[in-house]
Amino acid sequence: MPYINIKITDEAVTNEQKAQLIKGTTQLMVDVLGKSPVTTMVVIDEVNTDNWGIGYQQVTELRAEAQNGTN
């Protein structure tokens, strides 16, 4: 019966990657906890980089700095 919510930035995540995240986390519930996959739910939220902050900064800013080599 586990419910897993994965929040990631919306940076070109492919459908294949989403499928792998769903398979992988479900398998983990089966292997580690012996849960039934039939009622294991996974929901992936893709969050705009303007809306995600870490260390006082928006991820959009962090990505720009990384590209510009300022950080």
Next chain:
Amino acid sequence: MPYINIKITDEAVTNEQKAQLIKGTTQLMVDVLGKSPVTTMVVIDEVNTDNWGIGYQQVTELRAEAQNGTN
């Protein structure tokens, strides 16, 4: 003061249906718990079927299989 979060797949949910979900869950808080509706909040998240998994599979896949009669 209840806060209710409803996560559903984004499969053509109408505005009328959203209004009914909000009214219905709010009424439930009033009827079952005696809460005040004034401060009862409901937030509905519509999730892309690629981003929702159950039983190892993306809902997109499950819907396609159901249509094809393979499952």
Next chain:
Amino acid sequence: MPYINIKITDEAVTNEQKAQLIKGTTQLMVDVLGKSPVTTMVVIDEVNTDNWGIGYQQVTELRAEAQNGTN
């Protein structure tokens, strides 16, 4: 496949009330959206009144004021 999360204060919620919240929200998904109850999940979080704020104040404070007739 809906997932519903209900957050309420932990003020003597009975097991019967929890059962009613689960039944009621599940029924709503069936009636309004035609969802299958079999994969409809409801999770109830009971939150300490010290940890819930509204209008700048902790609910613990609001309850005390209501009892003292100061608000």
Next chain:
Amino acid sequence: MPYINIKITDEAVTNEQKAQLIKGTTQLMVDVLGKSPVTTMVVIDEVNTDNWGIGYQQVTELRAEAQNGTN
């Protein structure tokens, strides 16, 4: 290590406002709890006014009533 999730209606929130929300909540974790900003995460969800309810009503409705002076 705090994680803060801010849910607001998607009513023309500017990038500058998002940056301020991220800075402000991170600063609060530092000032009040002595947390490290480096691992403090903030995620902002902008919710459509059709999908947010309070007091039995969709926010879309409440905004229309406020404009029409009916409430």
Next chain:
Amino acid sequence: MPYINIKITDEAVTNEQKAQLIKGTTQLMVDVLGKSPVTTMVVIDEVNTDNWGIGYQQVTELRAEAQNGTN
């Protein structure tokens, strides 16, 4: 920067199992998405079986029925 929230029922989950869930989901973010583990957060919520419902029923009830062979 991923944030993963795992909700499971509070049925004697060991500390070793929690460590495995944290390692496993973090590794998945690294392998599938190329994310940095340093800022990958995992939060596990253990939910009382009275507070978790599926198919109209509390998990507490489902477990009792399974033991009694009525379901």
Next chain:
Amino acid sequence: MPYINIKITDEAVTNEQKAQLIKGTTQLMVDVLGKSPVTTMVVIDEVNTDNWGIGYQQVTELRAEAQNGTN
């Protein structure tokens, strides 16, 4: 109408600190977004350090290493 959820580790957070987190985040919604405090909700979740992971490790482990000077 904002809803803010703050997740922190349950490491001796005082009631005064909780009150400050509630006041501070509510004030931020008022100052940055012009929201009404009356319907601004804040919910604080205190998470056991065994249940919070970052960088593959449980926070419990990280705290022990910091004390032992191994990290």
